[in-house]
Amino acid sequence: MSESNSPYLLSMSGITKRYGGVRALEDVSFDTKRGSIHALLGENGAGKSTLIKILSGVVQPDSGTIKIDGDVVNFANPQEANDLGVSCIFQELSLLPDLTVADNIGITRPPHNKLGLIDYRAQRQIAEEALARVGGENIDPMATVSSLSLSRRQMVEIAKALARNPKILILDEATSALTAADVEKVFSMLHRLRDEGMAIIYISHRMPEIAELADTCTVYRNGSKVETFANGTKSDSAVVEMMIGREYSSVYPAKSTSSVASEPILEVENLSWNNELNNINLEMRPGEIVGLGGLDGQGQRQLQLGLFGTLIGSTGSVKVNGTAVKLNSPKMAKSDDIGIALVPEDRKYEGLMLSMTVRENLSFAAVEKMSRLGIVDSHAEEEAIDEMVKLLKIKADGIDGPVGALSGGNQQKVVIGKWLMTKPRIILLNDPTRGIDVGTKQEIYQLLQKLAAQGCAILLYSTDYDELIGCCDRVLVMYDGRIVRTLAGDDLNETNLVSAALNLPDQVAAQPEQNKKQGVSS
Incomplete structure (x- = not known):
């Protein structure tokens, strides 16, 4: 009953x-x-x-x-x-x-x-x-x-x-x-x-x-x-x-204090594509974590895809370590001479092969580095995978089980690990902590600071303003396919991020009371 x-x-x-x-x-x-x-x-x-x-x-x-x-x-x-x-x-x-x-x-x-x-x-x-x-x-x-x-x-x-x-x-x-x-x-x-x-x-x-x-x-x-x-x-x-299950410390680790190199590792000039990217100019130096801010869909994803060689018909110039490069494919982008890696937005459809094993997913992008005459060096592969599992604290019931059986946070670690195995110098991250727990987020934030301290240049797109403020040295805010404002130091705060995302003039954000009197609406 x-x-x-x-x-x-x-x-x-x-x-x-x-x-x-x-x-x-x-x-x-x-x-x-x-x-x-x-x-x-x-x-x-x-x-x-x-x-x-x-x-x-x-x-x-x-x-x-x-x-x-x-x-x-x-x-x-x-x-x-x-x-x-x-x-x-x-x-x-x-x-x-x-x-x-x-x-x-x-x-x-x-x-x-x-x-x-x-x-x-x-x-x-x-x-x-x-x-x-x-x-x-x-x-x-x-x-x-x-x-x-x-x-x-x-x-x-x-x-x-x-x-x-x-x-x-x-x-x-x-x-x-x-x-x-x-x-x-x-x-x-x-x-x-x-x-x-x-x-x-x-x-x-x-x-x-x-x-x-x-x-x-x-x-x-x-x-x-x-x-x-x-x-x-x-x-x-x-x-x-x-x-x-333990005492909670600050979510964001201290930003790297390593000196940032004076010469840029990446220079982008007038990058444009299909009216979705409009004359993008930016520089990144080894040791920097640079954020991409703005409302979703303002060209952040396209910018990262363009730098990874997946946008056909893009125009503009890109230099890596002072040398002009033509990014026509991901294979070229991840090559030893360039060293770009992309952690994509959707780990399920873009980052992983869910029915394949953790081992296969981790080694997939770097298999060429572990091969000689087209034959994979299984010993080198095993060592590299073991190192990555320990570095990222990937929790799996054996690396020969399907990656789709892992939790979302551990799947994301595998995506990151896959690209770290290519030994990149420039890392592009698209909302890397989406849908994962606070403990795993902390581990990823600590990893980013460690990579920056080792000399990597990191371009981080995030829809979480706190994440941009807590992780990045400076943030490039995009609107309608353009970089409309760069925020750093004391200017890197939520108020400025929101106003820049809405493409409000600097004085509008700085003088809200005056704006109200003048009838300016946000």
């Missing part, structure tokens, strides 16, 4: 899950109420993803009980979970890139006409309504998913989940790929859904998001529940200490 008087819409108790000898969850409980946003916190590998995979029917627990509305439920597959009102948005997108947006949104429950055929007009209407619900009215439901940016694809993923009309909505790092404008739309939507009585389970490593959204928080560590508490009752430092 249903326990209709239960205060919880969802109750999970005694949940245990092991993969071989690895404990993913051990006797874990979790409860959440209707009309609530409940945040799950913890490092990668803490058990959060396993918990929601169990709740969404992707995997089955070894033991434990799940109740929805007081009734015990068992999900053999995701469809059964969907049928009982559980819908999950995973960090890794589940969209089919060659199908339309409408096809993807309606794929699990397409509407049918009287003949039993798919009613495409009704399917398009469902897609339009779902997109409008998440603030994606400007997304064409008939566009193929492959034609959309990563941020737009993430909005489609959220719309797809809402089209199922769930009563429990789970979001796993669902905003990590979104632009700032889309994040605001999603936050408004989540507040509205909560007020309508939906139970929302929210996983994020971005503490400001948790502070803004969550009503309740639960922390997990090493497969066990640590504590549940009301949001706002504990400091960020206290929460992080619960997550990592």
Whole structure:
């Protein structure tokens, strides 16, 4: 009989899950109420993803009980979970890139006409309504998913989940790929859904998001529940200490004090491409960490791709160590004479071969350096991989297992390690800490400072302003395919980053009160 008087819409108790000898969850409980946003916190590998995979029917627990509305439920597959009102948005997108947006949104429950055929007009209407619900009215439901940016694809993923009309909505790092404008739309939507009585389970490593959204928080560590508490009752430092199990120190290490070389290692002059890059000029010196700021989609990604030799038809000149180079391909960019490496935006589609092993992924980009006469020196390969695993503290159940089985943070370490094995002098990083936990972020920040101290020049694009301020010596802010402002020293702060991202004149940012009187709006 249903326990209709239960205060919880969802109750999970005694949940245990092991993969071989690895404990993913051990006797874990979790409860959440209707009309609530409940945040799950913890490092990668803490058990959060396993918990929601169990709740969404992707995997089955070894033991434990799940109740929805007081009734015990068992999900053999995701469809059964969907049928009982559980819908999950995973960090890794589940969209089919060659199908339309409408096809993807309606794929699990397409509407049918009287003949039993798919009613495409009704399917398009469902897609339009779902997109409008998440603030994606400007997304064409008939566009193929492959034609959309990563941020737009993430909005489609959220719309797809809402089209199922769930009563429990789970979001796993669902905003990590979104632009700032889309994040605001999603936050408004989540507040509205909560007020309508939906139970929302929210996983994020971005503490400001948790502070803004969550009503309740639960922390997990090493497969066990640590504590549940009301949001706002504990400091960020206290929460992080619960997550990592040790005293929390400053997120950002001290910036490298090594003297920066006077001669640039990279000089770019008038780099342009397809009206998306417009006369880019920049210099970088060994030992510098230079940031790329600005709103998402202002040419930062194209700039890095251009420097890595993937943009056909770009114009302008590039010099490395004073010598003019023509970057026609990634192979040329990573060559010994140039030494450029790119850690891309999307580790799943651009950085890794998920079905291949950790070993194969790590050695892939540097295989030529470990080969003689076309034959890989297995001893040299083994030594290089072992060194990289230790340097980056990659946690894997053996390097001969598939890289897709690793946590998001460890996958990102493999992407970084793959390119470090090429011994680069210039490293391009595109949002390298997106969707990873605070402990792994700290390790990556420390690595960047170590690489800079060793003489690498690093070009870091990040959508996190705190990250740019904490890591970079100076930040180049881009707007409409141009570098509109360079910030360093005391000028490198959030106010200036935001105003420059909006391409406001310096005096507008410096004199807000005067601007208000003159009717200038930001």
